[in-house]
Amino acid sequence: MNTTDTNPTINIANLTNSSPAGGGRPPRLEVTALSKTYGTGANAKCVIEDLTFTVNTGEVVCIVGPSGVGKTTLLKCLAGLQPATSGTSAIDGRTIAGPPPEMALVFQDYSRSLMPWLTVRKNVRLPLRHLHLPAQEMNQRIDTALEAVGLAHAANQYPWQLSGGMQQRVAIARALAYRPEILIMDEPFASVDAQTRFELEDLCLKIREDFGMTILVVTHDIDEAVYLSDRVVVLGSKPARVLDVVDIDLPAARDQISTRSLPEFARQRTTVLSMIRKPA
Amino acid sequence: MNRKLINWSLGIGTPLLLVATWWAASQNSTNTFFPPLGTILERFQALWLFDHFGSDVMLSLRNLVLGYALATVIGVALGFVTALVPVVRWALDPLIHFFRGIPPVALVPIFISLIGFGIEMRLVSITLAALFPTLIATVDGIRSVDPSLKDVSAVYRLTRSEKLAQVYLPAAGPQIAAGMQVSLQVAFIVMIASEMLGSSQGIGAMTLLAQQSFMTSDMWAGILLLGVIGFGANMFFEVAKNKVLAWYVGSRRLSKS
Numbered sequence: 001m002n003t004t005d006t007n008p009t010i011n012i013a014n015l016t017n018s019s020p021a022g023g024g025r026p027p028r029l030e031v032t033a034l035s036k037t038y039g040t041g042a043n044a045k046c047v048i049e050d051l052t053f054t055v056n057t058g059e060v061v062c063i064v065g066p067s068g069v070g071k072t073t074l075l076k077c078l079a080g081l082q083p084a085t086s087g088t089s090a091i092d093g094r095t096i097a098g099p100p101p102e103m104a105l106v107f108q109d110y111s112r113s114l115m116p117w118l119t120v121r122k123n124v125r126l127p128l129r130h131l132h133l134p135a136q137e138m139n140q141r142i143d144t145a146l147e148a149v150g151l152a153h154a155a156n157q158y159p160w161q162l163s164g165g166m167q168q169r170v171a172i173a174r175a176l177a178y179r180p181e182i183l184i185m186d187e188p189f190a191s192v193d194a195q196t197r198f199e200l201e202d203l204c205l206k207i208r209e210d211f212g213m214t215i216l217v218v219t220h221d222i223d224e225a226v227y228l229s230d231r232v233v234v235l236g237s238k239p240a241r242v243l244d245v246v247d248i249d250l251p252a253a254r255d256q257i258s259t260r261s262l263p264e265f266a267r268q269r270t271t272v273l274s275m276i277r278k279p280a
Numbered sequence: 281m282n283r284k285l286i287n288w289s290l291g292i293g294t295p296l297l298l299v300a301t302w303w304a305a306s307q308n309s310t311n312t313f314f315p316p317l318g319t320i321l322e323r324f325q326a327l328w329l330f331d332h333f334g335s336d337v338m339l340s341l342r343n344l345v346l347g348y349a350l351a352t353v354i355g356v357a358l359g360f361v362t363a364l365v366p367v368v369r370w371a372l373d374p375l376i377h378f379f380r381g382i383p384p385v386a387l388v389p390i391f392i393s394l395i396g397f398g399i400e401m402r403l404v405s406i407t408l409a410a411l412f413p414t415l416i417a418t419v420d421g422i423r424s425v426d427p428s429l430k431d432v433s434a435v436y437r438l439t440r441s442e443k444l445a446q447v448y449l450p451a452a453g454p455q456i457a458a459g460m461q462v463s464l465q466v467a468f469i470v471m472i473a474s475e476m477l478g479s480s481q482g483i484g485a486m487t488l489l490a491q492q493s494f495m496t497s498d499m500w501a502g503i504l505l506l507g508v509i510g511f512g513a514n515m516f517f518e519v520a521k522n523k524v525l526a527w528y529v530g531s532r533r534l535s536k537s
Contacts, residue, residue: 103435112426
């Protein structure tokens with residue numbers, strides 16, 4: 001009976017909650033008390049418990065934690081692929097119930113996330129078809145994305161003809177052409193060699209510059225997290241919960257050699273590492 | 281390169297050698313059941329090129345092509361529905377496996393009594409028998425589509441028809457093709473059986489009639505023609521498959537080397 005009366009109040013309360021607490025930039029992505037439990041009763045297994053953090057517009061945030069901590073489960077909840085057991089994740093205050101249109105995800109396993117029956121170009125094109133863009137804009141988006149990842153020359157090859165690093169770059173190009181406002185990457189550089197890894201990390205930072213995207217990266221590599229991030233969310237196991245959020249005070253322009261040799265870099269990575277190694 | 285040449289000559293040489301042996305061994309044969317190959321080939325030419333070509337060969341081929349095409353379309357469509365709609369899967373799964381267990385040829389007598397001896401009977405027999413391998417392969421193929429491809433489709437918000445046509449169908453393609461190849465063999469068998477059991481026209485009927493009237497050379501000529509058609513159909517299928525699934529053939533070759 002009272003529902004019609006209380007509904008507006010709830011909406012206003014929601015709006016107030018999602019508005020920025022400390023002024024400045026509003027949080028783009030907001031995870032509040034998120035929990036995920038598989039199974040019920042005695043077999044219930046809590047993977048994520050009471051997870052809260054925010055990502056601001058234009059930020060690069062890394063989530064680090066020991067392997068098997070449930071990082072992929074967290075991303076699946078964020079991307080709307082799995083429902084959370086309790087708590088919410090929201091974009092601009094809107095609760096995520098299914099895959100949000102402004103989000104793209106780069107999966108960990110590049111070899112299984114690309115369509116082997118499509119050429120590189122057609123893989124990048126696949127998510128754009130239903131956006132009904134003018135042909136010229138579609139082609140331009142594809143060209144720009146392939147150029148950004150340095151694969152313009154391989155457009156007509158099949159993914160399985162390319163090296164692992166190149167395949168992951170195709171997956172990134174596919175996300176870029178989709179022009180998401182929020183890009184989420186699940187251990188995107190875990191299975192490529194060290195040199196390629198450095199290149200892809202710098203590509204990630206360049207994307208933020210060029211396309212103004214908000215980027216959330218899940219990784220188990222602490223050096224990578226410190227190098228890429230504005231902030232690092234440190235997860236503890238098990239179940240996964242936020243141990244701390246570390247602000248990374250490194251100069252905005254990062255460089256694989258000079259940034260990694262800064263004393264501040266070493267200090268930050270020690271902070272994060274000791275948090276993860278500390279017995280829970 | 282050299283190895284390839286040897287393989288090819290083996291592949292062509294062995295059948296040629298067999299034919300030559302058959303020719304030589306049967307040349308002066310007076311055995312009623314094993315007439316000389318020369319006589320068989322003469323009858324082959326007289327019967328099939330082109331006396332009965334229009335009336336019988338074309339009829340058989342048309343039944344084969346039409347029945348097989350119907351079986352493929354229905355099998356793939358039904359396979360999609362069975363794999364993707366849980367209610368249908370629960371309802372159809374046991375039935376599919378029951379009917380699969382019955383040898384296809386055993387169904388022909390039922391169709392004769394139900395539908396009669398006409399072309400419809402033969403078409404229905406071919407279609408129903410050839411349906412199952414494609415259907416089962418399609419269901420398996422779609423159920424084993426990589427979950428990460430489904431996640432990709434969901435994240436990029438592909439439409440339902442895009443998911444079906446651009447993701448599920450190509451992903452299940454190799455398995456569907458394998459099922460279709462078995463369906464082709466089954467369709468061929470049932471085509472002949474349906475003609476032998478319930479018809480006076482077609483290659484199967486002619487071959488059986490020849491055997492029953494002790495025209496052994498005609499019978500052999502019929503068997504020879506069936507062999508040629510079966511071989512040709514399978515060859516055609518292989519070529520088409522390698523063209524459509526070029527990505528699969530290519531990636532397999534690469535991962536082996």
